[in-house]
Each structure stands twice: as structure tokens, then as C-alpha cells.
Amino acid sequence: xxxxxxxxxxxxxxxITQHVDFTIPRGRITSLIGExxxxxxxxxxxxxxxxxxxxxxxxxxxxxxxxxxDASDQEMESVRKQDVFTIFQDASNSFNPSxxxxxxxxxxxxxxxxxxxxxxxxxxxxxxxxxxxxxxxVEQYPFQLxxxxxxxxxxxxxxxxxxxxxxxxxxxxxxxxVLQKEFIQLLIRLNEERxxxxxxxxxxxxxxxxxxxxxxxxxxxxxxETGTVETVFSNPHHAYTKRLLESRF
Amino acid sequence: MISKWVGKRMVMGIVVLFIVSFLSFxxxxxxxxxxxxAFYGGNAQTLTAAEKExxxxxxxxxxxxxxQYIAWLGETVKGNLGTxxxxxxxxxxxxxxxxxxxxxxxxxxxFFIIIGSIWLGTVxxxxxxxxxxxxxxxxxIATSSIPAFWLGILFIxxxxxSLGILPSSGSGDVEGNGGVIDKISHLIMPASVLIVTHxxxxxxxxxxxxxxxxxxxxxxVARANGVTESSIRKGVVRNASIPYLNYIAMTxxxxxxxxxxxxxxxxxxxxxxxxxxxxxTKDFPLLMGSIMVTGILVVITLFIVDLIMYAMDPKxxxxxxx
Numbered sequence: 001x002x003x004x005x006x007x008x009x010x011x012x013x014x015x016i017t018q019h020v021d022f023t024i025p026r027g028r029i030t031s032l033i034g035e036x037x038x039x040x041x042x043x044x045x046x047x048x049x050x051x052x053x054x055x056x057x058x059x060x061x062x063x064x065x066x067x068x069x070d071a072s073d074q075e076m077e078s079v080r081k082q083d084v085f086t087i088f089q090d091a092s093n094s095f096n097p098s099x100x101x102x103x104x105x106x107x108x109x110x111x112x113x114x115x116x117x118x119x120x121x122x123x124x125x126x127x128x129x130x131x132x133x134x135x136x137x138v139e140q141y142p143f144q145l146x147x148x149x150x151x152x153x154x155x156x157x158x159x160x161x162x163x164x165x166x167x168x169x170x171x172x173x174x175x176x177x178v179l180q181k182e183f184i185q186l187l188i189r190l191n192e193e194r195x196x197x198x199x200x201x202x203x204x205x206x207x208x209x210x211x212x213x214x215x216x217x218x219x220x221x222x223x224x225e226t227g228t229v230e231t232v233f234s235n236p237h238h239a240y241t242k243r244l245l246e247s248r249f
Numbered sequence: 250m251i252s253k254w255v256g257k258r259m260v261m262g263i264v265v266l267f268i269v270s271f272l273s274f275x276x277x278x279x280x281x282x283x284x285x286x287a288f289y290g291g292n293a294q295t296l297t298a299a300e301k302e303x304x305x306x307x308x309x310x311x312x313x314x315x316x317q318y319i320a321w322l323g324e325t326v327k328g329n330l331g332t333x334x335x336x337x338x339x340x341x342x343x344x345x346x347x348x349x350x351x352x353x354x355x356x357x358x359x360f361f362i363i364i365g366s367i368w369l370g371t372v373x374x375x376x377x378x379x380x381x382x383x384x385x386x387x388x389x390i391a392t393s394s395i396p397a398f399w400l401g402i403l404f405i406x407x408x409x410x411s412l413g414i415l416p417s418s419g420s421g422d423v424e425g426n427g428g429v430i431d432k433i434s435h436l437i438m439p440a441s442v443l444i445v446t447h448x449x450x451x452x453x454x455x456x457x458x459x460x461x462x463x464x465x466x467x468x469x470v471a472r473a474n475g476v477t478e479s480s481i482r483k484g485v486v487r488n489a490s491i492p493y494l495n496y497i498a499m500t501x502x503x504x505x506x507x508x509x510x511x512x513x514x515x516x517x518x519x520x521x522x523x524x525x526x527x528x529x530t531k532d533f534p535l536l537m538g539s540i541m542v543t544g545i546l547v548v549i550t551l552f553i554v555d556l557i558m559y560a561m562d563p564k565x566x567x568x569x570x571x
Binding site for chain 2: 085090095098108
């Protein structure tokens with residue numbers, strides 16, 4: 001579905017990523033794993049067309065037959081609005097602190113797909129119910145909810161929007177172990193129930209083992225290994241991947 | 250919840266007024282000169298020592314300062330601000346004549362400063378790196394470093410002396426009927442001096458605050474997820490205006506200080522000019538009265554700003570952190 005070819009990002013003369021190659025197959029959960037500072041988040045920014053202004057970028061990010069790196073700001077805006085949903089790491093700062101959750105959830109979901117507030121209320125109520133959230137959250141402000149609840153609110157919007165691609169950028173690193181597990185289950189459910197393609201960025205191999213089908217290992221701005229989770233886990237080639245797998249147990 | 254909060258603010262305001270009265274009363278006593286001389290104004294030189302002493306005793310000016318303060322406080326709390334030693338009229342009467350002018354000047358300038366700075370600050374803050382952004386930074390430094398009295402003199406030179414289209418001073422024509430047009434023509438210059446010297450710095454504060462808000466995490470998340478630009482903007486401006494309001498509240502006292510100079514320059518007969526006059530004539534009851542009225546104005550304005558902030562910031566309302 002998305003093919004990243006030879007993606008090189010350069011900020012103020014420093015290479016953030018170099019010749020990054022990987023693919024995100026449709027309907028699968030692809031995991032991009034690497035330590036912090038390896039260029040994962042910048043790669044995501046490139047996919048979303050949200051790189052900082054001073055970034056120089058070359059290569060291809062092919063989405064539905066065109067290179068999104070060449071797309072205009074307006075085109076990218078409509079891609080972000082219609083096809084992609086992104087969940088970020090820090091759920092507690094992902095919402096505007098002085099606006100009630102209901103209004104914000106609507107902006108993230110119903111408004112995007114063009115639903116009226118009534119349709120949104122009905123549909124969101126069902127989704128929140130399924131995700132174990134009470135409907136009262138819409139009457140509350142973000143700072144009144146926990147990080148886990150906020151991250152579930154985010155994924156509720158993903159369930160609502162049913163995007164072609166869900167990007168989850170370290171969605172669980174701010175959550176405790178129990179919530180992490182729960183959240184990963186929700187991602188898997190979204191993938192299985194709605195056949196959503198997911199790009200899961202993480203530094204945690206356990207999460208990869210639990211959720212992903214495909215994986216790409218990133219180290220210092222380059223992809224060192226790609227393949228299905230089974231093959232990489234059973235037969236790692238690169239020294240860094242081997243070290244990662246060893247340190248897991 | 251709200252009533253408790255309002256009660257707390259009111260108690261704080263009253264405490265502030267007490268401190269203001271205490272400090273100004275004692276500092277005033279430290280000033281050189283004889284308050285008894287004020288009763289005779291221009292003829293003070295002709296007073297003999299015996300006459301001075303008689304006045305001093307008659308008005309209890311020989312008693313300890315603390316005793317005088319307590320007596321003054323007791324009467325003030327009851328609403329009696331005393332009698333002006335220069336004019337021989339009740340202080341409250343003199344202040345009530347001046348108060349409408351000060352309120353008019355203050356509300357007109359504040360209105361335009363707030364409207365102007367919100368508009369400029371939002372336009373500049375939202376378009377980072379644009380000509381508006383850089384232009385406002387320069388404009389605000391330039392205007393806020395112009396002394397108000399100097400700009401006032403320039404204005405008088407241009408509009409009153411050279412062009413002759415605006416009156417150079419006063420708050421109403423001597424022969425005028427006190428109509429609206431007369432008032433406005435006198436108001437234009439002092440108001441625009443205050444507006445020009447203040448609007449830039451307030452706009453710049455909002456601009457910076459919007460820029461900071463624009464780089465917040467939640468804005469990035471919202472942009473990444475195709476939330477409409479207009480609702481992102483609305484959220485950003487709203488959040489950025491809380492520190493902006495705070496800044497207004499912080500600078501209100503010095504704004505009143507600045508308006509004293511402008512009132513004196515344009516002979517705008519408001520509380521500011523009255524305060525200056527009371528100082529130069531050593532008219533202590535009048536000086537205390539005008540300081541207290543200014544203090545009350547400041548406290549009320551801060552209270553209103555606090556109320557607006559309270560309504561806008563749910564964190565404050567819900568008693569969360571901050």
C-alpha cells in the first residue's frame with residue numbers, strides 16, 4: 001500500500017535518515033522498530049508531509065501510485081484528512097486542555113468524515129461503549145482523564161474514521177504494562193475487524209511479537225532488516241537485530 | 250465554588266487597598282514641607298509661625314502619624330474622605346467631578362488597545378516568518394520605547410499648533426456646551442498617545458504567546474489528523490489569550506501610572522491630573538483620596554480580568570493544576 005524508497009532526510013546538514021526502504025502491505029500490521037533517535041518519528045513526519053520547514057528530503061514515498069513527497073500542502077492535507085489517522089505517543093498532551101472532550105472527539109472523527117453532531121453522538125456512544133469508556137468522558141476536559149483513557153479516546157476516533165492507514169507512533173510508551181496490553185489488543189481488533197492497515201512504531205520487541213505481521217528494524221537512520229515477524233525472529237541477519245532479540249529475554 | 254473564589258478575590262483586593270493606603274500615608278509624611286502651608290496656597294509665605302501653629306493644632310497635624318492614619322482610616326471606611334485643604338470642599342465631591350473623565354479615557358484607550366492588540370497579535374502570531382510577524386516585532390519595540398509625553402508634545406505640535414484641527418488641552422471647551430463632539434475632539438489626542446504607546450507591546454505579547462501555543466503537541470496531533478484549520482486556530486487563540494490576559498492584569502497598575510503623565514500633559518481633568526495637583530499643593534486629604542480611588546479602580550479592573558480568565562480557563566475552574 002505504501003512503498004518507501006530511498007528516503008533520505010537531511011536537517012541542517014545532518015542526516016536524520018539515509019536510504020530508507022520498506023513497504024507497508026495493505027491489511028497488515030507493519031512494525032517499525034528502533035531505538036529512540038533512530039529516525040522513526042521523522043520517517044512518520046515524512047509520510048504525513050509534516051516535516052519541519054528546514055528539512056531537505058529526497059526519495060519516494062509511493063501512496064496509491066503517487067509520490068507524497070511531491071504533493072502540495074493542500075493535497076497532503078486532504079490525504080491526512082481522508083485516508084490516514086495518526087495516534088501519537090503522548091496522549092495526555094494530544095488534546096487541547098481547555099476544550100471539552102466531546103468537541104475534540106468530534107473534530108477528530110465526525111467532522112473529518114462529514115457527519116453531523118447527532119450522527120456522531122450516536123456512533124461514538126457505541127464505540128466508546130465497546131472500548132469500555134463511559135459516555136460522560138465527552139463532558140470532561142482532557143486533564144480530568146488518565147493517559148490510558150485519553151489514548152483509548154484516540155483509538156475510538158480511529159474506529160470511527162476507519163482510515164485506510166493507521167499510524168501509531170509509540171502509542172503505548174506512556175502507558176503502564178496492563179494498559180499497554182489492552183491497547184495493543186485494540187489495535188489488533190481494529191486490524192482484524194475493519195481490515196485497517198497499521199504502521200506501528202515502537203522500540204519494544206514484545207509489542208512487535210504480540211501485534212505485528214511485518215517488521216522493519218531501524219538503526220541510526222537506516223533500515224537494517226525487513227521481513228515478516230516470524231522470519232526475522234527465527235533468523236535475524238543483522239548484528240543489531242540479533243542484539244535486540246537477545247536483550248529481549 | 251465560584252462564590253468562594255469571588256470571596257477570596259474580594260478579601261485580597263481589600264487587603265491590597267489597606268496596604269496602599271498605609272504606605273502612601275506614611276510616605277507622604279516623609280515628604281519635605283509643611284502640610285499646614287497648603288491651607289493658604291499661594292499666600293503661604295506670608296504666614297507667621299503662630300498662624301502656622303494654630304492651623305497645625307486645629308487640624309491635628311501635630312499628633313503622631315499613626316494616630317492621624319487611624320483617624321483617617323476610620324473616617325474613610327465610613328465613606329468620608331475628608332475635606333480638601335486647598336479647596337475647602339469635600340474630597341469625594343472633587344473626585345466625583347473628575348472620575349467620569351478618567352473612566353472615559355481609561356475605557357476608550359483600553360478598548361482600542363485590546364481590540365488592536367488582539368487583531369495585530371493574532372495576525373502576526375499565526376503567520377510565523379511573514380512580514381506581519383517581523384513587522385510587529387519592530388513596531389512594538391519602536392512604539393513602546395517612545396516616551397508618552399514626547400509623543401504627546403509632537404501630537405500637540407502637529408494637530409493643534411500646525412494644523413489647528415484639534416484642541417491642545419483640556420477635557421471640554423470653555424465656551425462649549427459639553428456635547429459629544431466637543432468631548433471627542435478633546436479625547437482624541439490623549440487617547441491616541443496612550444493607545445500608540447501601548448498597543449504594540451500588548452500585541453507582541455499575544456503574538457509570542459500564540460507562537461508558543463502553535464508549537465504545542467496537541468496542535469501537531471490535530472494537524473496530523475486533518476482537524477480543520479479554523480477550529481485549530483480557535484483553540485490556539487483561546488489558550489494563548491490566557492497568558493495575554495494575565496499580562497494585561499500585571500501591567501494595569503503601570504498603565505494607570507502612565508496615564509497620569511498623559512492626563513497632566515493634555516490637562517485632561519481626570520484623577521491623574523488631580524493627583525499631580527494634590528502633590529504639588531501638598532493637599533494631603535485630596536492626595537489620599539485620589540490614590541485610594543485609583544487603587545479601587547485597579548483592584549476592580551484586576552477583578553474583572555480575573556473573572557474573564559476564570560471563565561476561559563477550565564483548569565482554574567475545575568481546581569486542577571496551574
